[in-house]
Amino acid sequence: MGEVYRARDTRLGRDVALKLLPAAVADDTERLARFQREAQLLASLNHPNIGAIYGIEEMASARFLVLELVEGGTLANRLERGAMPLEETIEIARQIALALQAAHDKGIVHRDLKPSNVAFTQAGDVKVLDFGLAKLGDRADVSATSASLSPTITSPALLTGVGALLGTAAYMSPEQARGKPADKRSDVWSFGCVLYEMMTGTRVFEGDDITDTLANVLKHEPDWNQLPDTLPSAIRVLVRRCLSKDPRQRCGDMAAALILLEESTPLSAVPASATRQSNHGLARRVATPAAVILAAALAGVTTWWAMRPATPRAAAAARSSPARCAGTRAARSRRRAARRRP
Secondary structure, three states, rough: EEEEEEEEEEEEEEEEEEEOOOOOOOOHHHHHHHHHHHHHHOOOOOOOEEOOOEEEEEEEOOEEEEOOOOOOHHHHHHHOOOOOHHHHHHHHEEEEHHHHHHHOOOEHHHHHHOOEEEOOOOOEEEEEEEOOEEOOOOOOOOOOOOOHOOOOOOOOHHOOOOOOOOOOHHHHOOOHHOOOOOOOOHHHHHHHHHHHHHOOOOOOOOOOOHHHHHHHHHOOOHHHHHHHOOOOOHHHHHHHHHHHHHHHOOOOHHHHHHHHHHEEEEHHOHHHHHHHHOOOHHHHOOOOHHHHHHHHHHHHHHEEEEEEEEOHHHHHHHHHOOOHHHHHHHHHHHHHHHHHHO
């Protein structure tokens, strides 16, 4: 998508990242249009977990984006050491989900979420980068079959007619792999791939080449046995729903994912001040079996509510719930009894 350089903004006295179009495509009209669109989409987003844009500049024959410099390495660098602890995984996933939710709220679909596009600040905060393949809303690109819209994978295969595909094969949703339009549920799929990789240390779908990888995405199920045995049930439900090949069965949006991630945050991740405050309460000192059962039930109901498919059938079922039916029968019985009285 571009060449990125570290640079010094001498006017404002700060280091920045400059993203330039490669010289070979600097005069490509379609690439220039996508470059401009990336700048506009980034400018519409203002979120602490999304890399910021400072401007778009043009000098002589070069056009470049001036971006926030994120210096703490990428998630891909971190995954080179293998699977990550659960607490760290949940916190990183939570910040990625917040970034995606902010983009989706603006009608923006990233379409290329992967570990190398997730970076860390020196303080350890997450920044989602590279909206070069992002699109606004559900509008299909006019030139969707053009080779300039090739996936962001470094491979000779990209130069031989794979142009209708957008994304990176190992993190590409089944609908993207088929060349169909992608919406926010494609980002949910990619999020599930990243979450799985953080927990297992391996990619959920791999192959000897792009063709094999895409075939695995389309035909094979993830190896669920790779997930840790101690994984909280809410996270297990989340990753399975994110990686449903049918987008209609996928987690509907990142808000539901955030609920499950918050539920699964280990106690050690709770701020120390909140822990100290709760230590003074009787409820903190004495945990009754009833309280434990109630907490588990509430967590289960919340998980079901967050992940339920929003279908008309579900709404109809809710309107004809047993409690409502029972109330209606009781009312009819009272009316019949009143009519029988002399």
